[in-house]
Amino acid sequence: MDIKLSGSSEVELGFGNVVIDKMFFVSGYDIHGFVAAQDNLIEGVHMYLYSDTVSEINCLQNHDNAPGRNDSLCQAISNADGKFTFKSVPCGIYDLLPYYKKGNTIFNVLPSSITISVEHHHVTIDEIFQITGFSVGGHVIDDNGSGVNNVKIIVDGHLRGLTDNHGNYKLNQVTSKHYNIQAEKEHYKFKSLNNVLVMPNITTIPDIEAVAYDVCGVVHLVTSNKKAKVTLIQDLENAIPQVKEVDVDGRFCFVVLAGDYRLSAVASKSEDSSSVIFLPPYIDFVVKSPLVNVEFIQAHANIYGTVHCMDKCNTSISIALINSHSKSFNETKNISLEDGSGDFVFPKLLPGKYQLEVKHNSVGATSRDDWCWNEGLVDVELSTEDKKGIIFVQKGYWTDIISTHNVLVTIVHKNSTIGNFQIKRGLQRLCIETPGIHELHFVDSFVFFGSHSVTFDTSNSQLIYLTGQKYLIKGEIQVSLPLFSNHSNISKNILIDVLNEEFVVVATTEATFIHGGNDLIDTLVYEYIFWSNFGEDLVFVPQDTRLNDGKQILFYPRRQHVTVTNNDCQATVSPIIGRVGLYIEGSVSPEISDVDIKIVAAGNSSNAALKKGELVLEVKTVANGSFIAGPLYDDITYTVDASKAGYYLKSVGAYSYSCQKLSQVFVHIYGEEDVLFPPVLLSLSGDKGYRNNTVTGVGGHYTFTDLFPGSFYLRPLLKEYSFTPSMQAIELLSGESKEITFNAARVAYSVLGRVSLLSDWPKEDVYLEARSESRGHYEETRTDANGNYRLRGLFPQTVYTIKVVSKKNQEDLGIERTSPNSVIVEVGTEDIKRINFIVFEQPEITILSGHVEGIYLDKLQPHLSVEIKSANDPLKIESIFKLPLSYYFEIRDLPKGKHLVKLVSDFPSSVYRFHSEVLEVDLDVKPQFHAGALRYNIDEYHQKQNITPAPVFPLIVGVAAITLSVSIPRLKDVYQMVFGYAALTSRKDTRKPILRRRAY
Known part of the structure; x- marks a missing residue:
């Protein structure tokens, strides 16, 4: 630390405190790093060193600025130990930036600032x-030694x-190690630099040289459906x-x-080598x-030609060019003329x-040609020179016909036949050499x-569709007549009704006379013809419609069934044979008119659909008693019945009958009152066991008819009435009529009423x-459909x-009871009504x-259940349920049949x-059944040998009884009764279940 003295370093002290002036000054502090x-x-x-808070420091070293930035305060350089020091740096906030360059190599230092x-x-x-990397350069060249630009440099x-x-490149932020370096550029292949050691002391990376090149181009094809290949040869000799x-x-490339x-x-294909030629060779x-x-x-040439038309050529003409080898190339050109x-x-x-x-090709037509030509297809061999002189000449016009059947036709143009053609099933083309409107006529x-x-x-080149709509049905009618018969009234035509499968007349046709017979x-x-739809079922019914007195003709079969099932020419229908019908002639003697003559079939007819016993025809005799019936089919015989009301007819010969008039009796019954008398049973008996029982209508009048002469007895019968006389004897002569009268008197009466359900349903x-x-x-009756009855x-x-x-046979009526159960009446002199x-x-x-x-039971009820089983299958439990508190049980919807009902308990069986x-019980006999009382017994086991716990139920009841007896002395009897119950029921005898049948 650099500390400087400011002023004198001596201080004079006396008898007191001294404040020293600022004597020492610190210029700054050191910053160290590695x-x-x-x-x-x-x-x-x-x-x-940079700072935004300190503008100047006393930098002991000469310094410059970091690259790209100015105004550095100071610069320090690391020594051999990698240490750098900034001395005497004033207090403040600083940014420290590293920079390292050695020769041409710039190194990367992290962090880049702090x-x-x-x-x-x-x-x-x-x-x-940390020195994390450095930059190094290299060069990419081709075979000429020239630099290659825009080459991608790929490192690892x-x-x-x-x-x-110039082909130069630079790799930044690399470190001292081995690298794999590749170069990439389109159309070039370069030699890779593998495992190259890059050090800070090297000046450049070895050159990357091109080793192969792309040779690319394009083949221009005239025809898009052809393909080409390209051959590259380096050594022409080998x-x-x-x-x-x-x-x-068409592009290609070689490396x-x-x-x-x-x-x-x-x-590409050897078969195309003669036609596909390229330039230059x-x-x-x-x-x-x-x-x-x-x-x-690709080399090519042109083809020229001309089309000659019967009329003026137009743009609807097209020429198709086809490659005769592969059939794959097809060019069509529409000519504008x-x-x-x-x-x-x-x-x-x-x-x-x-x-x-x-x-x-006409406008709107299909792609098929609608003109025919002298030569519509021409072969052409084309070299590298143009081909000329191709000519097409029109011959006529195509007419396309689609037919569902083979048919012979004649084509007419301007009232002249131009030819006969056999049209076959399917599509067929006819070349018509004359233009204009034509008519196609069908032949047979x-x-x-x-x-x-x-x-x-x-x-107009529209398709002609010949769709078969109907098929020709042809048949014959052969009418056989006796020789020398009068043919003057024979018709030239026979009418035929045509019926559908439901036998409804859908059309009428005629059979036309063709020729006569032999000697x-x-x-x-x-012969008759008829056009029918495919699949149609038809019935042909010929008729003799002559309106004269001659005998009619009948046909065999009467109806001819025909079904069109062949989608081609139909087979001739089997002939229908016609013969004069059978006529039956007879008479009644004495002569009498209006006798009913019935002709009945004596066998089954296959022609007239008659069954044996069926009525065929019914006629009446005329004034002279004669009759004629016909025409009739002659394939069966017939029986003749003659009858007339009031007459007896008897056969006396072949279709001859005798006639006898019968008698009749008119009966009248009158009552005491002037009211309509009810119906009465009349019993008429006579000679030879004759008996006739019948009922009159309301009013009491009846007529017995068709009675033979003789003696008869007539008796009227009607409950509640007596008649005077009670019987009448009658003597009748032939054809005689008599009237008989009875008077009736009422002697008994009736009770009338109605029986119904509660809903008033009878x-x-x-x-x-x-x-x-x-x-x-005793009298008995039963109700009718309306529930009404009458006891007479x-x-x-x-x-x-x-x-x-x-009644025993009426159990299925299911009547349980009636209301009222019975009614007591006293019969007087009139009917009693409305007893319902x-x-x-x-x-x-x-x-x-x-x-x-x-x-x-009040103590045992929670432990009891009612069990119901099927009597037929005792293992099948129909129902089981707890006994209700009321001890009354009821269960619904059990299946009908016999059932077993008993009680079960949940007491321990030990x-x-x-x-x-x-x-x-039997619910079939009585679906709603009350079984009455269901009883039970309960016993307790006593085991003398072993000490067993006290019974649970008596113990619980006993404890409850003791508690109640202490608080209410009057309940001591209950206590004694409960404890006495255990002793009373402690019996060892075994009892079998009791089975009782209840049916009430």
Whole structure:
């Protein structure tokens, strides 16, 4: 520390204190620090001192400023021990900056600056300044020794800089160690510097030399679908070429060493080598640096031609150029014919073999050619010179026809036939050599295409669609007539109804007469045709529609079924045979008209769809008693029935009948009152066991008809009435009519009413009885569909009990009870009405109820449960539940059937034996059942040999009883009763469960 004396150093002291003036002055304090590099102390590092609070200090050393900064206060340099010192530094805040340069090498020092505060003591900087790196330069050159600019310098995998225009580069902040240095630049390959030791004392890094260069270029292809490859040869005599395919843009690149080379372009595929030629054929060059502008151009030539049209050529004509080898190159050019010359040209074509194809495409047409040509396709071999003189001549116009079936057609133009054509199924093209409108006519077609002809115009190249819509059905009707019959009324046509599969008439057609028969059987042949849809089921029904008195013709079969299932020419329909119908002629004697004649089939007909016993025809006799029935099919026989009301007809010959008129009896019944009499049962009996029981209508009138002559007895019957006379004898002659009268008197009466449910819905088939105990009389009836009933035949002045009764066969009615249960009536001289009953049906839901009885039930109730099992399967528990506090239990919705009901307890089985009564109930017989009392017993085990704990239940009850007896003396009886219960129930006898059946 530098301390200076100011003034005299002597002080005079007397008898008192003395204040000394300022005698000593400290100019400043020292700042010490160190500089090192990898634990080695470094000499010669410059340290610069700066401050914003101190403007000047007494710096003992000569100093300058740090690079890039001025106004340093002082400078210190580290010694051989790496130590630097600033002396006599005044108090203040300072910035300390290190800087180290040795020769051309600048070193990096960390920290790059530090702030220190100088107070009234020396300052030693604890942090040691470290030399962390330095800068060094290098050079990148090519084979000419010239520097290469813009080269990326990669040090240990990291970009550290670029070369300048002279190929120089500089690496900053490096340290003394080994490095791997690479150089990178497009189109260059450089030798790497591996494991190079960089020291601060070296002046420069070894040169990085280029070892290989890119040779790049482009091949210009005229045709985009071709590919090329490039060959590079270095030694022309002992050539081992390098070959590369060009990319999609035609570009290529080789990496080569310095030297002499030859470069050439060829086609990628050997088959294209004759047509793909490049110019120039090759390029020779010397490589000492990258070569990136090599170019090859594909050679080509042109084709010229002309199109001759029947009319003026237009822009719809196109020429296609096809490579005859690969078929992959296809160029189409639309010719614009403003001058009408039809000339065309294909420029820039590769040498080789081609095909030229001419097409005409109308506006809106498909890509197919709609003109036909003398020669539409021409082969051309093209060299490097242009090809000329190609000519295409139009022959006519294509007409495209798509047909669903084969058909023969005739094409007519201006009323002249230009030819017959066989159109086949599918697509077919016809070359029409005359322009204009044409008509296409179908010849003997078995398919109907919607019209009989089609019109088309060659100027409009639309497709002609021939779609088969209907198919031709052809058949014959062969009418066989007896020889020498009168044919004058035979029709020239036969009407045929056409029915669909639902037998609804959809059309009518005619069968036309074709020719006659032979000498023995005169057979007339008719032919019919009909157009039908595919898949359609049709029925052809011919009819004889002649309106004359001649005999009608019937057809076999009566209906001809035809189904169109063949998508081609249909087979001829089986012929229909026509014959004069069968007629049945007969008579009735004596002559009488309006006799019903019924013709009944005696067998099954396959033509008329008649079954045996079916009525075929019904006619009546005319005034002379004769009849004629027909026409009838002759494939079966027939039976004839004759009848007429009031007459008896008997067959006396072939279709001849005798007739006898029958008698009749008119019956009239009259009551005591002038009201309509109710229906009465009339029983008529006669000779030979004849009996006829019938019921009159309301009013009491009836007529017995069709009675043969003889003796009869007639008796009326009606409950509650007596008749006068009770029986009537009758004698009848042939055709005689008689009237019989009965008078009726009321002798008994009825009770009427209705049986219904509570909802007023009527209850049918319910039996009711009226029983008189005094007279021992009983009547019974049952309700109708409306629930109404009538108990007849009840005697007057008699008391009856009316009630609903059940029958054994009516258990399914499910009636539980009625309201009222019964009604007592006294019958007078008139009917008793409105005796109504309401029935209650047994509900579908099942309800089982009961109650439990037993000793000390109030104490045992929490430990008891009701268990219900199936009687058919005792292992199956239907339900189990705790006994309610009321001791009454009820459970619903058990399945119908027999069940077992008993009690179970949760007492320990080792202490108590619990016995429950078992009840068997049948819910099928009675779905809602009250089982009544369910009883039980409980016993306690006594074991004399072993001391066992006291029973839990008596102990608990006993303690409670003692407590209560102390506080309420009147409850001592309870105490005695409880303790007595244990002794009372301590019995060792074993009891089996008791099974009781309950059915009430």
